[in-house]
Structure formats: structure tokens, C-alpha cells
Amino acid sequence: MEKQILEHADALYIRDLQEIAAKQVEELGRVHRDARKRGLSSSGIHLSNDFEVRVASIGQRMKARIMSFRQAFEAANVEPSLEEFEQIWRTTEEVFSQLINTMSAELRLRATQMGNPNQDLPHVQPAAAHFHDEVLAEFNVWRSRVGLAGVRKSFTAENVSPLNELKHQEDCLFDLQSLLGVERSLTAVLYMDLDNFKAVNDAGQHEAGDKCIAQAARIIGSVVQHKGRLYRLHDHGDEFAVVLPNCDASEARATAERIRAEIEQQQPGGEILVTVSIGGIVATGELTAGEVLKRADKAMYQAKEAKNTVCFA
Secondary structure, eight states: OOHHHHHHHHHHHHHHHHHHHHHHHHHHHHHHHHHHHTTOTTSHHHHHHHHHHHHHHHHHHHHHHHHHHHHHHHHTTOOOOHHHHHHHHHHHHHHHHHHHHHHHHHHHHHHHHTTOTTOOOOOHHHHHHHHHHHHHHHHHHHHHHHHHHHHHHHHOOSSOOOGGGOBOHHHHHHHHHHHHTSTTOOEEEEEEEEETHHHHHHHHHHHHHHHHHHHHHHHHHHHHTTTOEEEESSSSSSEEEEEEESOOHHHHHHHHHHHHHHHHHHOTTTTSOOEEEEEEEEEOTTSOHHHHHHHHHHHHHHHHTTSSOEEEO
């Protein structure tokens, strides 16, 4: 981790610790005043409430440690790497362990000062376990979001690839399978077939057909350039697929509709009306890449019955 980011995170953490400590003193004061008012200063209820406040502060300090790193990385306008995420969690675990040990020692000292060195003391770590798990869950959500954003970024391109540089079906299946293995990830697939393409071929022979397909690929590629990856499924043919990582149903439908509208408006077939039928699916790791592509293909055939439309599985 860069020294500047670590130092910024440490400074943020120290600042937040002061606020947490002040709130803890305030909360403990309230608990003690309430106990005195009710005549319960030495009761188990008072000690239990005191214990709960101190245990809760362990979770608050863990959250502050995580947040300090998150804010430091955001200020630096970078995302943590996998190794940096591991370092962040190790540091947070150290905070947890240190606080457990400190609080356990304080409880033993207090019991000794009260003349009860052999008193059964509450176990700090089990009591703090659910705070630990809450912080871990929040950390995993952050790490997952950053990871998914990285996956999506890797699927985008600075330039629209020409037809002869597009990957084919076997590459599509490989890439798709890798995305389906990402935990808590939604991956959308759009399966496309040009309408009336045969008429273009018949009217202008293969040269006109090749020009039409190249133009269609450029149009589709420009729509999905910053969202996903375009594939020409077969060396010779008018079927395309788009894989959109980290994409929900709403975004997938909007992207499909934009592709359909752009094809209709820009007319890659020239004087012959060429549109596109699109089948889509939003999938998780419950299906294999082959199954996902087949279902998108089936949805495309349903769209093909009306032509120039979008249908989702």
C-alpha cells in the first residue's frame, strides 16, 4: 500500500477514534446515572449495560478502521488491489484482537480492585463476535463491488473493434463462464440476428452483405463500448452476442433497446430495411455459459417472430 494512502488512513482513523471515545464516555455516563437513579449501581443489570456499551465500541472502532482506508483510497482516486484488501482486513483484525485483549484486561483489573479477583467475568470475544461479523460483511460488500467494477472495466474498450477483430463463440463462452463464477454478480447476454439480411445478400451479392454486417458491428460496438464486449458468433453469418458484466435486467433491457433503435435508425442495409431481433438473459452462476447462451438464443428466436424487437428469457 502506498505510504501516502496509509498515512491518510491512519490520520482519519485517529480522528474518528476521538469521536468514538467521546461518545462512549457520554453513553457510559448515561448508563451510570441511570443505575444510580434506580439504586442499581452494584447490580448485575448495571454491569451488563456497562459491558454492552464497551463491547459495542469494539464494532464501532473496527468500522472506523475500514472506513478510514476506504476514504483514503477514494481521496487518492484509486481502488485497492487484492493484496491491499488483504492488508486492510489484517489491520482491522488486529484492531479487533487488541480491543478484545484490552477490554478483558480491564475487566480483570476492575474485579481485582473491587476485591473479587476470582469473579466470573463475561467473555468479551463471543459478545463482540456479531459486531465482527457485521464489519466483515460490509468489508466483503466493498471488496465485491470494487472487484466487479474491475471486471466490467476489463470488458470495456477504448475503441470500437472492426468486424475482423471480433472474437467468436468459443471466446464468448470462455469469457462468459469466467463471469458466471464471480460471486454475487449478474451477467447479461444479448443474442442478436439481423432481420432481412438475406435480402441484402441477394440484391448486392456478398460484398453488400459484408458491408452490412461490418456496419451493424460498428453500430452495436459503439453502443456497448463502455459496458461490455461484442462477439461475432460465427466466422460467416449475421449473429452477434454481447456480454455485459455486472449488469441487471433494467440496464440490459435498456442496452438492448438502444441497439435495436440505433440499427433501425442508421440502416446498415442501405436501401434495404435491415433491423435486428434481440434475445436477452440476465444470469448468475446457477447456469453454465452454454446454457445461458442457449436461452438467449431461444429468446432471440421469439423476438424474430415479430422482428425488430427485444425479448428476454
